[in-house]
Amino acid sequence: MIFANPSAAPELACDECGCRWFDRRNNACYECGAPVPPAQVAAFERALQEHRRALEQAHLARA
Numbered sequence: 046m047i048f049a050n051p052s053a054a055p056e057l058a059c060d061e062c063g064c065r066w067f068d069r070r071n072n073a074c075y076e077c078g079a080p081v082p083p084a085q086v087a088a089f090e091r092a093l094q095e096h097r098r099a100l101e102q103a104h105l106a107r108a
């Protein structure tokens with residue numbers, strides 16, 4: 046699952062145990078070993094990029 050942390054940045058969490066510690070090399074949960082589907086990883090990367098873009102926009106708007 047993907048959720049937003051308190052600073053509104055997206056974070057990837059395990060569907061099985063809900064923990065946020067992922068082994069990015071193996072794309073699996075550290076806690077329970079559940080694999081992260083590639084689609085989920087792709088969705089997370091997209092969310093991260095969108096978040097960065099939003100931050101840049103906010104920064105530009107202030108400048």
Ligand SMILES: [Zn+2]
Nearest residue numbers: 059062074077
């Ligand atoms: Zn897990």
